[in-house]
Amino acid sequence: QEISERFGFNVDPDAVIEDLPVGVQQRVEIIKALSRRAEVLVLDEPTAVLTPHETDELMEIMRQLRDEGTSIVFITHKLREVKAVSDRITVIRRGKVVGEADPSADQADLASLMVGRQVSLAQDKAEAAPGEVALEVTDLRVTDAAGTRTLDDVSFDVRHGEVLAIAGVQGNGQTELTEALLGLQENVHGSATLEGRELVGRSPKQVLDAGVGFVPEDRTHDALVADFSVAENLVLDQHDRAPYGSPVAMRLKVIKDNAETLIPEFDIRTESAASAVSTLSGGNQQKVVMARALNRELALLIASQPTRGVDVGSIEFLHRRILDERDKGTPVVIVSTELDEVTQLADRIAVMYRGQILGIVPGDEDRDVLGLMMAGYTVEAAREAVASGARTADSQLADEGEIA
Structure with missing residues (x-):
């Protein structure tokens, strides 16, 4: 309690951890470290589950700790946060230190140092030309085994040729939403129709066979079989149908040829198509998952955290592929905790x-409005608060010309 009050953490020491918001749980982790009189604090991607405003609060706490004499190692791939809080920047690429920079360094220069080449941080996105409604979700509800409503009367639609992004801090129903659409949740009520065909009540295989490409948020547990080869993982949900096989046999040469095409196309860095997918880095495993989802005729693409664990250069490529899919007329649902990506x-x-x-807003909505909505504000309340001067650190940096 003393540490909590000293740094303005506002944590009830008698509260049960599982009942606390993830942002408060993050503060508890810091209090644990400080209670041991830590002189060096290592924070590894600490903002992954925080709202923009919680991130601002964490950065203010980091500054206080620094001023109190604590040394902090802050590990993150978010360039906005790097520029907002760091005193010195060290860039690591492929396990080696490749350079150091000052926080005043240009964001694009930092990205280039991270990747080893020039990258575009902003996609040249053509104006969408939405067509007819493809996916219509109505009053979708999910109840977990304990009887808790984890998805509560969710309704939206997605048209051909548009990207609908689902934004929010992790743990607010996004996982349950995508799993309900894929047939992975058991206690589901409501409706989700794709081109007029009901998805609720179908098995995952039936949903995938209907032309749904799916990128799950946890590639390790839900997207890949670690001991299978890269080639096998690239056809994991299509191995029993043409051209890759039949219910009784797989066509190994066709599967190998498919891998030899996709590996260079998606820049999957592997010794060979026969290598176990577990030997790949996390970013390259994610490329395997994305390649598999995009390598088919799609009726709908659902991608949850599509670029998690992927370097800046690969993010640029994967974002381009998603937008190309949209431009072909495919309806796309993206679930992401990254406001930049959204x-x-x-x-x-x-x-x-x-x-x-809480609301559906245009793709160019003010970042501060989105940040407040992620913290529970309605659209109207968030816009009023921003109009009254509520800001987040990264939007202030953008106004000052520090970041894109």
């Missing part, structure tokens, strides 16, 4: 909070 890809943005959609 604003770069989305034509419309639905913000989720505690299992509900």
Whole structure:
């Protein structure tokens, strides 16, 4: 309690951890470290589950700790946060230190140092030309084994040729939403129709066979078989149908040829198509998952955290592929906790909070409005607060010309 009050953490020492918001849980982790009188504090991607405003609060705490004499190693791939809080920047690429920079360094220069080449941080996105409604979700509800409503009367639609981004802090119903659409949740009520065909009640295989490409948020547990080869993982959900096989046999040469095509196309860095997918880095495993989802005729693409664990250069490539799919007329649903990703890809943005959609806003909505909605504000309340001067650190940096 003393540490909590000293740094303004506002944590109830008698509260049960599982009942606390993820942002407060993050503060508890820091209090644990400080209670041991830590002189060096290592924070590894600490903002992954925080709202923009919680991130600002964490950065203020980091500054206080620094001023108190604590040394902090802050590990992150988010360039906005690097520029906002660091005193010195060290860039690591492929396990080696490749350079150091000052926080005043240009964001594009930092990205180039991270990747080893020039990259474009902003996609040249053509105006969307939405067609007819393809996916229509109505009053979708999910109840977990304990009887808790984890998805609460969610309704939205997605048109051909548009990207709908689902934004929100992790743990606010996004996982349950995508799993309900894929047939992975058991206690589901409501409706989700794709081109007029009901998805609720179908098995995952039936949904995938209907032309749904799916990128799950946890590639290790839900997207890959570690001991299978890269080639086998690239056809994991299509191995029993043409051209890759039949219910009784797989066509190994066709599967190998498919891998030999996709590996260079998606820059999957592997010794060979026969290598176990477990030997690949996390970023290259993600490329395998994305390649598999995009390598088919799609009726719908659902991608949850599509670039998690991927370097800046690969993010640029994967974002381009997603937008190309949109431009072909495919309806796309992106679930992401990264506001940069959301604003770069989305034509419309639905913000989720505690299992509900608080509102659907245009893709160019003010970042500060989105940040407040992620913290539970309605659209109207968030816009009023921003009009009254509510800001986040990265939007202030953008106004000052520090970041894109």
